Amino acid sequence: MIEPPPADDPGTTAPSRPERVRVTAPLSGEPLRAVSRVSQAADAESVIVNGLIRSQLRLAVICAIGFSAALVAIALVAALPALDDLLVAGVPVSWLVLAFGAYPPLVAIAAIAVLAARRTEVQFRVLSQRTDLDGPRA
Numbered sequence: 001m002i003e004p005p006p007a008d009d010p011g012t013t014a015p016s017r018p019e020r021v022r023v024t025a026p027l028s029g030e031p032l033r034a035v036s037r038v039s040q041a042a043d044a045e046s047v048i049v050n051g052l053i054r055s056q057l058r059l060a061v062i063c064a065i066g067f068s069a070a071l072v073a074i075a076l077v078a079a080l081p082a083l084d085d086l087l088v089a090g091v092p093v094s095w096l097v098l099a100f101g102a103y104p105p106l107v108a109i110a111a112i113a114v115l116a117a118r119r120t121e122v123q124f125r126v127l128s129q130r131t132d133l134d135g136p137r138a
Contacts, residue, residue, distance in 0.1 A: 074105075
């Protein structure tokens with residue numbers, strides 16, 4: 001037979017109970033906190049990566065807006081009635097503008113995007129190597 005653990009008071013036979021702890025959920029609207037602390041190096045790295053992502057998104061949006069504006073401009077130029085009367089090799093110039101007018105802006109915007117993305121990634125590498133060498137700062 002198993003004997004109960006000794007009681008705090010020699011006159012009682014009931015086992016002692018641990019103190020109760022109240023557990024509550026966070027209040028609504030209160031920001032949640034992480035359970036563990038993140039080191040400063042990891043925090044600096046996440047800031048640098050978030051900056052890279054933001055700059056890449058900014059570049060993509062600017063390129064998309066620029067290309068859309070170029071396409072609208074080409075469509076407006078092609079819609080000019082004066083271009084229908086001009087012929088090159090028997091083809092109206094408005095048709096040629098629509099057929100070949102989008103390629104030069106497309107190539108130019110793509111080249112600008114590639115150069116800007118390379119520059120951003122080089123800056124990211126420099127910053128990430130600098131934080132790796134320096135280590136966490138106090």
